[in-house]
């Protein structure tokens with residue numbers, strides 16, 4: 001049999017035994033390299049497997065994110081878990097089912113076309129045959145079987161599990177307060193640890209007042225020092241925590257490069273050395289003089305992941321083997337980074353995923369695991385648990401870089417863009433582990449060199465350039481990307497990467513053009529949006545919100561729309577926001593229409609879309625990482641406020657049905673459109689536009705005073 | 708080290724700890740009650756909420772000596788999978804949560820709210836929960852779940 005095209009994840013891990021096994025009668029185990037980060041991915045994976053294998057969901061156990069057990073599928077990121085990981089698992093299950101049916105046909109002496117599977121049992125022309133996956137499993141060597149691409153997944157019309165809302169598998173344990181999070185893991189004889197952080201890369205430990213730290217601890221503690229890496233360990237967490245909180249005041253450093261509040265603003269990027277590149281249409285010939293032009297610049301400050309709890313990692317180094325427990329989004333890349341940092345063979349490292357607080361990207365999870373591993377390697381035989389302090393998570397996690405997006409367009413006679421240039425300044429959106437990049441490792445003797453500056457390649461959706469290419473029908477478009485390699489703090493991936501600032505810029509700019517052309521923003525968009533799926537979500541959300549053209553501007557009450565297709569290849573989403581602006585913005589209501597292709601778990605997908613809307617609203621209204629006194633100064637929830645319950649509006653979400661078996665990632669689809677819808681609504685309410693994020697009280701007041 | 712006697716989820720317990728040890732630390736590390744979560748350690752996020760004599764209190768900074776003789780209820784004390792509290796059932800019915808890390812504290816706040824106000828409006832529920840952070844954006848589901856539990860409790864009360 002020749003190999004048809006296999007989905008990428010399966011092509012890289014074609015061994016079927018890596019995905020599916022039948023460990024005991026009536027039981028199925030499936031494996032996925034993707035991990036649960038609160039997005040409900042394991043529930044959706046279970047649905048896909050139940051559908052293709054024709055077994056009840058209750059029979060299936062799932063293992064995920066374990067370098068000893070599961071396939072290497074890189075990171076759980078980029079809204080790709082279902083679009084790629086789920087599709088790979090689906091195909092693997094279809095292959096397994098086909099393989100078993102071929103064996104059953106041999107055993108029963110019939111044609112496979114006479115056979116079907118019902119909850120794991122083999123039927124022949126509708127009648128039980130006494131054979132099932134488990135009776136056949138002894139004869140089928142799954143471990144040796146490889147995917148061939150010959151079995152195709154079920155047609156959508158035959159789905160009975162996929163496409164129906166399923167309750168989250170992980171939720172009951174969380175509602176009953178069970179020990180499900182990595183923070184709740186208790187290993188035998190476990191030692192607690194806190195790290196005394198280097199204030200910046202290259203800082204040297206000058207002095208430690210151990211006596212003062214011991215006094216603060218009020219319990220037994222030990223110090224672990226290796227180069228400029230300093231940790232406090234002990235068996236009583238309260239003592240270790242008190243010592244860890246006090247320690248920064250009793251340690252001095254040399255070679256600290258302080259950062260200043262000037263660097264916190266996006267505009268600072270404009271003066272910095274950058275690596276420049278351009279993509280898209282060549283520069284236009286001098287445009288006819290009578291052509292109208294429009295230009296505007298949009299900015300956004302650094303954003304934190306601001307996970308609800310600080311990161312945690314556990315490690316045990318025993319008999320030459322290092323085991324690490326982590327809530328990282330990528331167990332294999334983390335293993336590679338640990339191997340490099342500790343000079344160990346990856347074969348002697350096992351990395352296991354355990355659930356953590358929602359991370360929305362590359363937060364401190366990998367670094368906390370790295371800290372635990374560094375300490376464990378120096379204290380063989382002791383299980384080490386590192387839990388970051390809240391201020392440490394705010395102050396030392398990688399943040400989403402500040403961005404400047406300048407859009408310039410030459411307009412046609414109808415006032416629509418005929419030539420479009422987006423110019424972007426940003427630090428990198430990608431400093432995930434894999435090639436070093438562990439914070440603790442920077443303090444070790446002979447630290448790994450700083451990774452060369454790079455952003456996510458365009459082929460993977462781009463970092464700062466993500467969604468910079470508008471989906472509208474514009475004859476000539478180009479992007480000029482200035483990657484600023486040196487940023488005041490570490491920057492890396494946060495939900496949507498550059499998509500939020502880019503979509504905010506594009507969609508704000510379109511509203512500005514619509515206003516110039518005296519056209520309704522919805523009609524103006526539709527007039528230059530050929531993609532039928534894009535049109536459908538814009539039309540649907542306008543209907544949901546009972547959109548009306550020509551509502552007066554500047555009344556204090558506003559309505560705005562925003563649209564994007566995430567990465568121009570994942571889910572489509574259009575959002576309308578209603579709000580009031582006085583000194584601050586009060587969100588009244590939000591509507592969203594999305595086309596996510598084949599939706600595996602509609603309720604789960606709606607939960608993701610809504611979470612993205614609320615998080616984006618929080619970014620737009622409130623969030624910015626602040627610098628002062630030499631470092632990050634937004635170190636608690638007062639300094640880094642997020643949207644609270646009474647500030648969250650009611651939200652309505654509808655899916656636009658799509659005739660396809662291709663699922664499109666949803667986790668990040670609403671971030672950009674929500675930011676844009678709010679921005680456009682604020683401008684409608686005020687009659688003047690704010691192009692800087694976040695739209696804090698100070699910014700609104702300044703705008704009102706200037707206007 | 709002094710001994711502190713208190714009641715946790717209806718059972719008398721006695722712990723030996725220095726008086727300023729946070730209640731949260733005692734619950735998690737000494738009593739093995741891991742449902743009450745650590746979020747910030749400075750009374751800003753609501754992850755660590757418990758009921759102390761029926762009132763919602765943050766346990767992350769609460770010295771153990773200050774709860775001597777008092778009754779503490781944690782999320783584990785609300786209900787079990789076999790006998791879920793109507794709030795827990797409503798959270799499952801509404802699929803109210805994403806990562807779920809915030810839920811223990813939110814359930815405790817909601818319990819205290821419904822004890823004093825059996826029919827809160829959406830705005831009243833939201834206001835009561837303003838001391839709890841949910842970073843995943845499960846707010847609306849949580850608000851619906853609390854309203855649903857309130858209705859259920861009223862129904863049970865009428866029987």
Ligand code: FES
Pocket residue numbers: 744745746747748749750751752753754755756765766767768
């Ligand atoms: S952990 Fe107590 S309020 Fe945050």
Ligand code: FES
Pocket residue numbers: 038308357358804805806807808809810840841842843844845
């Ligand atoms: S569900 Fe993750 S913080 Fe609320």
